[in-house]
Amino acid sequence: MDTPFNITSVGFIDLLPDAICIVDETGRFVFVSSAFERIFGYPPHEVIGKPMINLVHPDDRANTLAIADDIMTGNPRINIENRYIRKDGEIAHIMWSARWSPENKVRIAVARDITNRKKAETVRSALYAISEAAHVAEDLQDLFERMHGIISTLLPAENFSIALHDAEQQSLNFAYHVDQHQQSSAVLQQSAEKLYAEIVSTHQPVLVCTNDRLTLPPRLQTVGNQHALCWLAVPLLAKNGTIGALFLRSYNDGSHYTEQDKELLRFVSVQIATAVERTQLYARLQHASQYDPLTDLPNRGLLFDRLRTSLARARRRQEMMAVLFLDLDRFKEVNDTLGHAAGDQLLQEVARRLKQCVRETDTVARIGGDEFVILIESMQQPDYASIVADKIHATLGQPLQLDEHVVHILSSIGIAHYPNDGESEQSLLDHADAAMYEQKQQRKKDTHFGEG
Template sequence: METKTCAPLGNFIDLMLDAICVVDAEGRFVFVSAACERIFGYAPEEMIGKPMIDLVLPEDRPRTLQVASQVMTGQPKPHFENRYVRKDGQVVHIMWSARWSEQEQVRVAVARDVTELKQAAALQTALYAISEAAHAAEDMLALFRHIHRIIGELLPADNFSVALYDAERDQLSFPYHVDVQEPSPVLRKPAAGTLCAEVIRSSQPLLLTPETLDGFPAHLRQIVGRKSLCCWLGVPLNSSKGTIGALVLKSYSGGVRYGEKDKELLQFVSNQIATAIERHQLYARLQYMAQYDELTGLPNRGLLFDRLHTALARARREQGQLALLYLDLDKFKQVNDTHGHAVGDQLLRAVARRLKLCVREADTVARIGGDEFVVLLESLQHPEHAQPAADKLRGALDQPLTIDGHSLRILPSIGIALYPEHGDSAQALLRHADDAMYRAKKGGESCLPPQEHPLSGDGGCAPQPA
């Protein structure tokens, strides 16, 4: 019986979808099958003699070298995964099965491209992670850090920015920005003429590389034409209210290249990210409304009590002292009656600004209703320091204000309560300061009650400045 002669084994190897790679003891390719060109983008002759590690994504090189050393000691590795950078700059996920040939002194490995499988699994994980981060993050910065980490699991994201657009002011801001070459982003007003503005205007993703620049306007080509910038990828953040901003990835010379699949992937997760950002913005807005006065932007009564409880706990623990200054604007009703409520509102905002300029960063100025304000002075060294603080506030408000062409001068009546002299609870201190304020208003003076004034030798109050 005649036996048929088989074709050389190499002819069959080149038909395999998986790639066969042989690497010598120095880590250089000595043989690669035809499938390597499909997976890595290099023709076989381009890979021969090239160090294997040069093709590995830099972040994966240390553990790749560690596993390679283990293989060379005779430990087969059937399911090792790492990432390679293709010739076109794309990142591919590779699953290896490798062993060491002692006789030939080479590593023989089979490489399978599992990029699509890894991305599908990572995408599903990312969507869950974004949703979880939207609920778990304490603030917007924490949310953006979570998002950066999640994006980094899907794509190389060393240079990552979140740009938000303020349509009313036509201004771009960057609440989150990590960039190795541009550490501090520049706020752009107007936003027009920037790559981010182009993404936001069109509500479409934008991928620019040196090879794709010809089809873009000159001002965009100029931005990307910088020698250091290799690739710019931006996708819109589309919410129920429209496009609120953009996510941006950048790669510089020698870095990875982003492609159409990366653009589609980032756009897909950006919709979930936009929802998360919008939810956090709404929560922050509701929280702000619950804690701050809408007219002046000062803490309201609820936030004042929160801070006062905290300050009292600290004072008890450290045996410290604090003061409450209760301010009421004299004859404020006449301003509203004479000039209207719009002027009155502007006056209240101006008063709030002046009061904030008179206190330390650690102190609190709150508006608790109408024309009444409370100032919490923490960590007083001596109780008598409260009166100069009150005088400073009064002096600041004594300066005339020009509002809508009207020159206004308004003075406050101020009552002072000290901890622990006048009470050890928030309610007791506030009540004492309120009573002291009414006594000051009736007497035309603004200070501690006469019998309790720490600065006056005869127990009286310093007269109100003219």
């Protein structure tokens, strides 16, 4: 299409790093300078006569058209930012200024490519967000959800997984997994393990796409399936080695990941690995402060927290609840005759059996030595605590094998009901403790220890 007016010094215009664009009143290009191809990927002859709006990112089209209409009323606009889709499918961030030429019935615009600046700003924001997430995330799952959201600001992440390496089991476990085609992590496990082996050996991210599969090493040519277009795997490198990996997938109807995406994700993955390690360490420290190291049952501090919460809930809902105080009879004899290792083994088995006797909503805690407390919440029957106590007696009464020795466990259990036997944490525990001691004193049957 011929330009409807003379453009002077076109040779000088083509030397400008910014693109000069002229659009007629119907919104079609009538002229673009040479820089247009460098910025957008299209040579001038491919866009002349075509609607400008077709190049604008779909999410920005409505706003761009509104601004164009305003310019055509005689209001010049300076430093407007929006996104365009390049010929290669990549997004270009553009800052442009434009005015309307009423005598020529065209919009004249200058477009500057600010994609690199925008990417740098986005990466800085992402790094800050990752650091913040590491401090505010409640647990690993919360952290992974936050990481997914942050990665989504950098590149398409509709199909995103985080896998952590279990050093003890020597296995790769998906800790977080989202897939738009509902493919389970189990279906993707084999491909993930191949990619993980590659990034562990190279300490570098790996990009596998179907269109260049034959150029890959044979060990990677079978990665993916008929739906996958690209796999992007990035190691989570920590001080002591690789702790896991990030996996992104695109499908035939999705984005095509690039080498630039790989480098971008490699850069931020270092901060993500640090955030994961910090959250894992915090979780371990928190667990150690709340759980008994031998039995992995809640300790006294966590028991009081849960008892306090349970009491508040029982008052609010006017529900019944109970506390059982349990002590093993003649536990000292096991330590004295069979050794402390056998005593520890006995306590671990008791903990396991006690958890089998209660609901998941109840709490079994070890508060010291051979003393255990069971917190029973939301009781529907007044005698439910007694039923649980009978079940515990029966379960603990089953013989226990400790190496070559068979041990018969006997226990004393005291019960305190809320609100009849107390309305505070300590009063309920004191009542249950006193009831347990009374039962122990009255017990005439001795605990029998026999050899197997």
